[in-house]
Amino acid sequence: MWSIYLSVTIQGVLTGLVYGLMALGLSVxxxxxxxxxxAHGEFAVVAMYATYVLFTAFRLDPLLALVPVAALFFLVxxxxxxxxxxxxxxxxxxxxxxLLVGVGIIIVNVLLIGFGxxxxxxxxxxxxxxxxxxxxLVDKPRVLAAxxxxxxxxxxxxxxxxxxxxxxxxxxxxxxxGAGVIGLNIKRLYALxxxxxxxxxxxxxxLLVTIADPAPALGPAYTLLAFVIVIIGGMGSMAGALVGGxxxxxxxxxxxxxxxxxxxxxxxxxxxxxxxxxxxxxxMGQRT
Amino acid sequence: MTALLSAANxxxxxxxxxxxxxxxxxxxxxxxxxxxGPNGAGKTTLFAxxxxxxxxxxxxxxxTGARIDGLTPDAVCRRGIGRTFQIVRPFPGLSVEDNVLxxxxxxxxxxxxxxxxxxxxxxxxxxxxxxxxxASSLTLPDRKRLEVARALATDPKxxxxxxxxxxxxxxxxxxxxxxxKQLNRDTGITILLIEHVMRAVMALAGRVLVLHHGAAxxxxxxxxxxxxxxxxxxYLGAEAVG
Amino acid sequence: MSDLWRSVNARGRIVLALVLAVLLALPLVADRYxxxxxxxxxxxxxxxxAWNLMMGYAGQLSLGHxxxxxxxxxxxxxxxxxxxxxxxxxxxxxxxxxxxxxxxxGWLGFRFGIAGVYFALLTIAFAxxxxxxxxxxxxxxxxxxxxxPFEEKRMGEWWNLRxxxxxxxYLALALxxxxxxxVALIARSRLGYRLIAVREDETAARAxxxxxxxxxxxxxxxxxxxxxxxxxxxxxxxxxLFPSQVFEISRSIELILAPIVxxxxxxxxxxxxxxxxxxxxxxxxxxxxxxxxxxxxxxAVFYGVILIVIIYAMPTGxxxxxxxxxxxRSRSP
Numbered sequence: 001m002w003s004i005y006l007s008v009t010i011q012g013v014l015t016g017l018v019y020g021l022m023a024l025g026l027s028v029x030x031x032x033x034x035x036x037x038x039a040h041g042e043f044a045v046v047a048m049y050a051t052y053v054l055f056t057a058f059r060l061d062p063l064l065a066l067v068p069v070a071a072l073f074f075l076v077x078x079x080x081x082x083x084x085x086x087x088x089x090x091x092x093x094x095x096x097x098x099l100l101v102g103v104g105i106i107i108v109n110v111l112l113i114g115f116g117x118x119x120x121x122x123x124x125x126x127x128x129x130x131x132x133x134x135x136x137l138v139d140k141p142r143v144l145a146a147x148x149x150x151x152x153x154x155x156x157x158x159x160x161x162x163x164x165x166x167x168x169x170x171x172x173x174x175x176x177x178g179a180g181v182i183g184l185n186i187k188r189l190y191a192l193x194x195x196x197x198x199x200x201x202x203x204x205x206x207l208l209v210t211i212a213d214p215a216p217a218l219g220p221a222y223t224l225l226a227f228v229i230v231i232i233g234g235m236g237s238m239a240g241a242l243v244g245g246x247x248x249x250x251x252x253x254x255x256x257x258x259x260x261x262x263x264x265x266x267x268x269x270x271x272x273x274x275x276x277x278x279x280x281x282x283x284m285g286q287r288t
Numbered sequence: 289m290t291a292l293l294s295a296a297n298x299x300x301x302x303x304x305x306x307x308x309x310x311x312x313x314x315x316x317x318x319x320x321x322x323x324x325g326p327n328g329a330g331k332t333t334l335f336a337x338x339x340x341x342x343x344x345x346x347x348x349x350x351x352t353g354a355r356i357d358g359l360t361p362d363a364v365c366r367r368g369i370g371r372t373f374q375i376v377r378p379f380p381g382l383s384v385e386d387n388v389l390x391x392x393x394x395x396x397x398x399x400x401x402x403x404x405x406x407x408x409x410x411x412x413x414x415x416x417x418x419x420x421x422x423a424s425s426l427t428l429p430d431r432k433r434l435e436v437a438r439a440l441a442t443d444p445k446x447x448x449x450x451x452x453x454x455x456x457x458x459x460x461x462x463x464x465x466x467x468x469k470q471l472n473r474d475t476g477i478t479i480l481l482i483e484h485v486m487r488a489v490m491a492l493a494g495r496v497l498v499l500h501h502g503a504a505x506x507x508x509x510x511x512x513x514x515x516x517x518x519x520x521x522x523y524l525g526a527e528a529v530g
Numbered sequence: 531m532s533d534l535w536r537s538v539n540a541r542g543r544i545v546l547a548l549v550l551a552v553l554l555a556l557p558l559v560a561d562r563y564x565x566x567x568x569x570x571x572x573x574x575x576x577x578x579x580a581w582n583l584m585m586g587y588a589g590q591l592s593l594g595h596x597x598x599x600x601x602x603x604x605x606x607x608x609x610x611x612x613x614x615x616x617x618x619x620x621x622x623x624x625x626x627x628x629x630x631x632x633x634x635x636g637w638l639g640f641r642f643g644i645a646g647v648y649f650a651l652l653t654i655a656f657a658x659x660x661x662x663x664x665x666x667x668x669x670x671x672x673x674x675x676x677x678x679p680f681e682e683k684r685m686g687e688w689w690n691l692r693x694x695x696x697x698x699x700y701l702a703l704a705l706x707x708x709x710x711x712x713v714a715l716i717a718r719s720r721l722g723y724r725l726i727a728v729r730e731d732e733t734a735a736r737a738x739x740x741x742x743x744x745x746x747x748x749x750x751x752x753x754x755x756x757x758x759x760x761x762x763x764x765x766x767x768x769x770x771l772f773p774s775q776v777f778e779i780s781r782s783i784e785l786i787l788a789p790i791v792x793x794x795x796x797x798x799x800x801x802x803x804x805x806x807x808x809x810x811x812x813x814x815x816x817x818x819x820x821x822x823x824x825x826x827x828x829x830a831v832f833y834g835v836i837l838i839v840i841i842y843a844m845p846t847g848x849x850x851x852x853x854x855x856x857x858x859r860s861r862s863p
Binding site: 110 | 656
């Protein structure tokens with residue numbers, strides 16, 4: 001009996017790691033550029049579709065498609081920040097928010113026009129394979145996706161800890177005035193950060209294809225999911241995003257299993273409200 | 289003298305640093321009382337405790353006979369204490385008149401009488417000609433007077449001024465001093481001011497409190513305080529004394 | 531009230547009177563389609579104005595306002611279906627429930643210092659939670675929805691909001707005009723100035739004796755109550771309610787478009803915004819249909835683009851610009 005619960009929980013952890021990677025992008029962007037990307041999930045869905053296209057056209061496995069998709073999204077993020085978002089950096093919060101809401105609306109509906117409302121299945125050859133570890137049953141695609149997510153996150157951590165540019169970006173997040181004083185090119189670093197954040201989203205999107213079939217309606221749902229994770233884990237905390245992701249992944253898996261799959265988000269939203277009220281800095285964030 | 293405002297043994301600590309150390313003083317109704325001292329002496333923290341922005345760790349603040357320490361800033365204002373901010377905070381999107389109107393609306397429920405009162409206050413503060421201008425378009429001296437006007441419009445018994453002369457040129461300082469003196473003469477309003485600008489302190493204050501490292505090191509008339517050796521040593525320097 | 535009329539300049543008074551006269555007389559010449567579009571415009575002007583009170587005047591960003599539309603609609607619809615209580619009575623219950631939720635959300639937000647983006651997310655969380663909840667609530671019809679049946683013999687019972695396009699046209703017009711009047715009165719009242727003060731600088735406002743918590747709560751409660759009335763209208767006009775449609779976040783976003791485009795924190799902003807956006811949307815759909823393009827998301831893309839353009843170039847909205855051009859500016863906020 002317990003083995004079923006454990007299997008469900010492990011599935012949740014694996015799914016949660018991919019969610020966490022997506023949320024990581026949001027956390028990085030907010031932590032540094034202080035922009036609240038309300039189109040985050042929509043970008044993830046674009047990445048899903050991009051992966052879908054690469055898969056159907058070139059038989060490219062999503063785990064491999066991750067690289068070009070992430071690279072593409074890096075460029076998109078860089079360009080977006082420079083061209084559209086930069087002027088909004090000092091502006092009132094609600095204006096930034098609305099800007100990205102607009103971007104999100106455009107993305108979702110362009111996808112709707114282009115691909116139609118129905119989900120596009122991505123049928124992987126190993127899609128139904130699973131590993132058997134004793135009494136536990138674990139999906140192979142999820143294990144691979146989770147491993148890839150960890151790898152990408154680790155690469156990002158390494159970048160921020162051990163490169164000069166990474167340190168420069170962290171300086172901007174820590175003390176913007178000081179960063180300017182010592183001559184850091186803030187605009188360029190912001191653009192870089194946005195690019196990195198969206199690259200995470202791109203990678204996560206590619207991996208999400210192994211978990212769900214791309215559909216335009218997923219955009220807003222993933223945006224909310226990313227926010228729930230980031231707030232619970234702590235805005236601006238990279239480790240928090242992953243921890244939050246796992247937490248949400250597990251709670252949704254268990255809620256879906258114990259109640260009804262359609263109710264799984266209810267628990268996440270209730271948790272969000274509780275965190276906002278009781279511990280707004282989340283599990284690992286810093287109190288602003 | 290029955291004190292309008294009295295602080296007894298006020299103390300505040302920030303993680304081991306004693307910002308205000310058992311400060312005791314009284315302000316009589318109708319007085320102009322100044323608090324001076326070097327940077328870091330605890331003036332701002334003291335001010336915050338009087339205005340309700342900080343809760344004291346120890347000690348009490350009494351106003352018109354009732355305890356006000358621990359009250360929220362808006363409750364303190366409703367009791368009859370108006371305050372200005374060191375870095376002025378006008379409502380940028382509102383006109384000068386509307387800024388003061390907001391203050392006047394504390395004690396008046398209809399906008400019309402509140403507006404009449406606001407205009408009267410603007411007259412007293414020499415801002416009547418700018419009443420239609422947007423607050424964000426004002427120069428610093430005008431903003432400072434707007435800040436005072438707004439607090440004044442709440443009909444306070446006590447006006448707390450936080451370095452209201454900072455950033456003003458000598459002529460502007462004199463103008464502000466003249467306005468405050470006139471106000472005090474005409475309405476009998478009590479004023480407590482935190483100040484660095486000694487020119488203003490000497491011209492305005494009836495009594496002065498000197499803080500250093502959070503503690504009160506001298507209290508008395510400006511002339512007495514300015515000659516106090518401890519005050520000279522810690523703050524003024526021998527040359528500052530005429 | 532006469533004060534209010536006097537504060538509008540002469541030109542503005544003429545324009546206002548003319549517009550009202552035209553709108554009142556329009557059903558004599560316009561066809562059903564035009565009236566239905568206008569009804570939609572009035573509806574969005576109304577709920578937009580309700581949201582404007584909270585965001586434009588109190589500065590609290592709510593992205594879950596569809597919650598109040600849904601609650602208002604469901605309460606009134608259920609009272610009608612299960613107890614035969616007409617909407618003119620049901621609206622009181624609808625308002626009470628919605629205002630209760632609004633007060634709860636406001637209390638949580640303001641008491642615990644949840645502001646800005648976090649507050650917006652709080653409102654979204656409540657709306658989403660309720661949406662999913664209603665999907666599973668049997669008594670409200672669940673995901674399959676709630677339907678107000680079409681009863682031929684009841685048509686003409688205006689007190690039960692059973693009627694044709696004309697009834698709803700005038701009702702929506704009355705609601706929109708009423709909302710404009712209400713916000714205009716609030717804006718120049720003590721509450722209005724205090725709301726704006728809190729929005730501009732809460733710390734400075736508190737130093738002037740304003741109980742920021744009470745003021746913000748007033749705004750939230752009035753806003754949610756107003757929106758619930760819109761929900762009652764919605765339920766009896768469209769005669770169907772689905773949780774996935776009524777409480778959805780895209781509905782919440784839809785109703786903030788008009789006030790943002792028109793002008794936040796202004797009395798006429800939401801109305802102008804609705805008059806600009808809705809017809810343009812309809813025209814766009816008509817044009818794409820005529821061109822044979824089957825693109826279900828075109829209107830939304832268009833709205834998204836407009837949103838970005840406005841927030842970029844004219845964040846204070848279209849109305850302040852227009853008012854300046856046409857010399858319609860009146861004194862005070």
